[in-house]
Amino acid sequence: MNRTRFSFSECTIAPDLPQHILKKYAVSEDMRSRAVLGLGITDLCNLRCPFCYYRQDSSSQKHSVMTAVFLKHLLDGVGRVGTIMVGLEGEPLCHPDFPTMMSLCAKHADNIVLITNGLLLNADSVRVLNDCKVSSIILSCDATTSETYRKMRRGGNFDDFTKNARLLVASSNALISIHSVVTKDNWRELIRMPEFLNDLGITHMSLTQLRNNEWSELNGIYRSSYEEIQEFTMSVCREAEKRGVTIVFDYLYADRKMWHWLREALASFSCVKSEFSESCISPWMSVSLLSDGRIFPCCGDIEPVFPENINFEGIFNNKVLLKLRYVLSGQNFPEVCRKCLRGEYI
Numbered sequence: 143m144n145r146t147r148f149s150f151s152e153c154t155i156a157p158d159l160p161q162h163i164l165k166k167y168a169v170s171e172d173m174r175s176r177a178v179l180g181l182g183i184t185d186l187c188n189l190r191c192p193f194c195y196y197r198q199d200s201s202s203q204k205h206s207v208m209t210a211v212f213l214k215h216l217l218d219g220v221g222r223v224g225t226i227m228v229g230l231e232g233e234p235l236c237h238p239d240f241p242t243m244m245s246l247c248a249k250h251a252d253n254i255v256l257i258t259n260g261l262l263l264n265a266d267s268v269r270v271l272n273d274c275k276v277s278s279i280i281l282s283c284d285a286t287t288s289e290t291y292r293k294m295r296r297g298g299n300f301d302d303f304t305k306n307a308r309l310l311v312a313s314s315n316a317l318i319s320i321h322s323v324v325t326k327d328n329w330r331e332l333i334r335m336p337e338f339l340n341d342l343g344i345t346h347m348s349l350t351q352l353r354n355n356e357w358s359e360l361n362g363i364y365r366s367s368y369e370e371i372q373e374f375t376m377s378v379c380r381e382a383e384k385r386g387v388t389i390v391f392d393y394l395y396a397d398r399k400m401w402h403w404l405r406e407a408l409a410s411f412s413c414v415k416s417e418f419s420e421s422c423i424s425p426w427m428s429v430s431l432l433s434d435g436r437i438f439p440c441c442g443d444i445e446p447v448f449p450e451n452i453n454f455e456g457i458f459n460n461k462v463l464l465k466l467r468y469v470l471s472g473q474n475f476p477e478v479c480r481k482c483l484r485g486e487y488i
C-alpha cells in the first residue's frame with residue numbers, strides 16, 4: 143500500500159474510552175461463521191490504475207509481500223472464519239507464492255473470495271483456484287471497449303482481459319462476477335456492461351462509485367454527478383433486467399441521501415440484489431489485514447494499525463473497531479464516517 147497520508151487516526155474516531163465501555167462493542171465467538179477477513183497479500187500490482195485508492199504515491203519503490211510463514215501464523219491464531227477475501231491493496235496474482243497463500247486460506251474459511259484484475263490468470267492459476275475451492279472470483283473491469291479499458295486500467299490490455307475471463311468461465315468452479323468503478327468518464331459505456339457479460343457468459347456484476355482521492359484527480363478521473371448516476375443506474379438496470387444479469391450495488395455506491403432514491407427507483411427491478419441500508423455495518427462484519435500486518439479497519443480513510451494480538455480477539459475486536467462500533471451506535475458520528483456516508487474521501 144503506497145498511501146502515505148491518512149486524514150484520520152484512531153484518536154480522531156473517539157477519545158480513549160474505559161475498557162468496560164469498549165468491551166460492550168466486542169463481537170463474540172458466535173460471529174465467526176459470518177466474519178469476513180479481507181487480506182492484502184501484497185501491494186505489488188501489474189497495473190497503474192489512475193484512480194486507485196491504495197496507490198496515491200505512485201513514486202514509491204517500497205513494496206510489501208506477506209510471507210507464507212506470517213499468513214500461517216495469522217490464520218492459526220485467528221482460527222476458522224466464514225469468509226476470507228483475498229485482494230485488497232495490490233494484485234494478489236503478483237504474489238510470488240500465490241498457490242501456497244491460497245491453499246493456506248482454503249484451510250481456514252468456509253468461503254474464499256478472490257478479487258483480481260484477471261490479467262495474470264492462466265490455466266495453472268485457475269487449477270489452483272479450483273483446488274482451493276475458491277467460491278467466488280470478482281474480476282475488476284470498468285470498460286467494455288479497448289479504448290476505455292486502456293484509460294481506466296493503465297498497463298492492461300482489454301483483449302487479454304476478455305480472453306482470461308472466457309478461460310475462467312470455461313474452467314472455474316467459482317461464481318464469477320465483474321466489479322466496476324463508475325466515474326464521470328465511463329458511466330455511459332458501462333450501461334452496456336450487461337451485454338458484454340452476456341457475451342462472456344457471466345451472470346453477475348457489482349458496482350461502486352469512484353472515491354474522490356488526490357491521485358484520481360491528479361489523473362483527471364472524477365466522480366459522476368448525482369444526475370449522471372441516476373441516469374446511469376436506471377439505464378444499467380434496464381439492460382441487466384433484459385439480459386438476465388444480477389446487479390449488486392456496494393455500500394459505497396451512493397451517499398445516504400441517494401439510498402432513499404435508489405430504494406424507491408429500483409424497487410421493481412428483480413435483477414437488483416442490494417440492501418440499501420442507511421447504517422454502516424462494516425466494522426461489525428469485517429476487517430482487512432494488509433500485507434505488512436496492519437489492520438485496515440474499513441473502507442474509510444482511517445490509518446491502519448498493528449493489532450495487539452494475532453488472534454480472533456486481537457483482529458476482530460481491535461480497539462479501532464471497538465471505537466467505530468461505539469460511535470456508529472450513537473448520534474455523533476466522527477468526521478471520517480460523516481464524510482464516508484456522504485461519499486467524500488479526501
Ligand code: SF4
Binds near residue numbers: 422423443470
Ligand atoms: S461509515 Fe465509518 S465505519 Fe462505516 S465504512 Fe465509512 S468510515 Fe468506516
